Amino acid sequence: RLDHQVKVRGFRIELGEVESTLRTHPAVHDAVVGTLESPDGSVALAAWLEPAPGEDLDLRAVRALVGTRLPPYMVPSSWTIRTRLPRTPSGKTDRRALAEPGGSDRPHAAAAELGAPDRVAPRNAEEQLLLEIWSEVLDSDEIGVFDDFFELGGHSLLATMVAARVRSLFGTELPLRRVFEAPTIAATADWVRANRAEPVLPPIRPRGSDGPAPLSFSQERMWFLQQLTPTSTAYNLSIATLARGPLDHTALIRALTAVETRHEVLRCRIRTADGRPRQIVVDPGQFAVRAADFGHLAPDQAMSSAVRFARDELHHPYDLATDPPMRLIAVRLGDDRHLLALGLHHVVADQVSFELILRELAVAYSSGRDAKSANAQGDDGRSRSGVAEAGSLPDLPVQYADFSVWQREQFDRDGLADDLTYWARQLDGVRPLDLPTDTPRPRFAGAVGDHVSVDMPAETARSLRHLSLATDATPFMVLLAAFKVLMHARSRQTDIAVGVPIAHRTHREIEGLVGTFVNTLVHRNDLSGDPSFSEVVRRVRETALEAFSHQALPFELLVQELRPERDPSRSPLFQVLFNLANARVAEIGVPGLEAEPVVLPRPAAQFELTLGVALGNVAQHYYLNYRTDLFTRETAEHMLAHYAEIVDRVVADPELRVSELSGAPRTERWKLLSEWNRAGATVTDGSSLPCALAAVSSSRGDRAAVSSSTGGYTYAELVEAVRRVT
Secondary structure (H helix, E strand, C coil): CCCCEEEECCEEEEHHHHHHHHCCCCCEEEEEEEEEECCCCCEEEEEEEEECCCCCCCHHHHHHHHHHHCCHHHCCCEEEECCCCCECCCCCECHHHHCCCCCCCCCCEEHHHHCCCCCCCCCCHHHHHHHHHHHHHHCCCCCCCCCCCCCCCCCHHHHHHHHHHHHHHHCCCCCHHHHHHCCCHHHHHHHHHHHCCCCCCCCCCCCCCCCCEECCHHHHHHHHHHHHCCCCCCCEEEEEEEEECCCCHHHHHHHHHHHHHHCHHHHEEEEEECCEEEEEECCCCCCEEEEEECCCCCHHHHHHHHHHHHHHHHCCCCCCCCCCCEEEEEEEEECCEEEEEEEEECCCCCHHHHHHHHHHHHHHHHHHHHCCCCCCECCCCCECCCCCCCCCCCCCCCCHHHHHHHHHHHHHCCCCHHHHHHHHHHCCCCCCCCCCCCCCCCCCCCCCEEEEEEECCHHHHHHHHHHHHHCCCCHHHHHHHHHHHHHHHHHCCCEEEEEEEECCCCCHHHCCCCCCCCEEEEEEEECCCCCEHHHHHHHHHHHHHHHHHCCCCCHHHHHHHHCCCCCCCCCCCCCEEEEEECCCHHHCCCCCCEEEEECCCCCCCCCCEEEEEEECCCCEEEEEEEECCCCCHHHHHHHHHHHHHHHHHHHHCCCCEHHHHCCCCHHHHHHHHCHHHCCCCCCCCCCCHHHHHHHHHHHHCCCEEEEECCEEEEHHHHHHHHHHHC
16 A cells, blocks of 8 residues: 555554655655555555665664654665655656566665664763663673664663663663663663763662661561461462472572571561561571472372462461561472472562572572582581572672661651652542452452463464554553553443552662562553553553652552552552563573473462463463452453453554453353353243242341342342242
């Protein structure tokens, strides 16, 4: 097609807008943009350029210019240079002649070719330092100063790490919004030179004392909730692996002891002093170890028994004052087959902490397995001195208690006033998300939960990344937008507030530190006006960038300051949570062992719903954790299937309207139109509604069956009323 408005990959594009942008390049005399159709039927945006007299066009430079002024989906994929563009007798560009075979003076240049130009090396000191930061964070040596951070694999957590290093190196706060809006080293270097100043937040330093330390704000909230409901397991975290190969149990215990020794928070207890909770560090080597041997069972039976054993051990409630916050489960399944699981209370660790622990565990295990023990060993393999070799791990600059003290000091200094002002404005008038439930909402929120999961097709994962680039967003933003559409479809509300955890490792000193640094941000969006999905992504992107820029205020303090109307059956400010897991845990291996992730049942729920998406290096999947006092498993399965269907549809056509995505999903439409619409049915004796009512009435005759503002019936009264009319 060569008309003036086209649709490519679901996006409507005004060709004139792209053409006018191309003509702003000084070496371009004229430009025409249209589409080309490939043999497989796909349509791509194409550009034909006529150089200015005496100019030699550099297509990479032209493409870079367009990329800075237009969204990615408006950047042509095919480029052709002509000495002179074909004209009609009237002098207008002959668009029909552009795509004729043999009409090009130079061969076409594909976007893939232009997208991988020669790497531009740093041209000044700032770019050189930033290149070193990017190379470390992205774990890549092939980066040029004009390469896009997100096209290289960056995401919000890695962007936070870049900002932390910029603060440390240049003494200035790099807003995360800046990373998203100008994601190149060259642009960041320009910004650094123009905005170099003293950092807004001081560095985190050792507190200078080994005594009891205050809790961080998130620790204090979790500690309080644990005291309120001591039997709750909502904050029990765990990870499990099926290990194949010879396991050195003694080396494993020593390695975990080394990690525990290195990170004080893994051996802390929380006790009250002067009426306030304090974290107290005890000697290493006291973490709980639970072992079992199911090697005598058939493989399938051994595995199911091991999973039940690990689930039961890991989901015992913690007594934070006396229990070790870390638990190791080691189950023998047979010759060289083991189920290994690690449990932690959220008060000492977050999602990133698991990756850190497993990486350090692998280093310490490898070091300790081959080294001769210098200390006498106990029967269980623990070092009596409580110290094990930590391999080549570098020293930690600070401990978690140092962060807790630092965080308290920042709030005392009123350093978060601007953040509080933003959140008070952003969340003004927010109302609870009122989802239809399968059972009456209890007076108090429960913590018992379950989860369902479904795989994400590989093609969907690829299309998701393409859509993210096309909308100038990240996979997180696209998937969060899809979740908001789902919540609108289920609640029919247009004002949607969703909680989102953020790693909040904003200082370089704490990047390698185990602890609970995660903060929760409330992402609130208005879905009114029946916007297209691409517009929803734009709204979510804007909200996300603002939220990232105001992430320093702990959620616990936000609730205290805003004082929202409290309902004991709901969590404050938001009731559902979205979580994107980018952790690379599946890549972590122990020398001599082949590891395969194992999903353990989690019989707990922190919120009404938690929708998670795992975009790992091995497999991608969706999972939905739900409160069982509100939803049945069947409902959870329907909701997750609906979400997966929304994602599949929007990656294929992002211009679909919210109303088009909010209808019943395929599985429910099938029930409505087929299963529940069957014309005939066999009725047997005793299966009629009056018979069913009579059966219930025999045991619940005096209980309310129907009630309204004008009266009601008990089961016995309802049965009698039915008899009178039948």
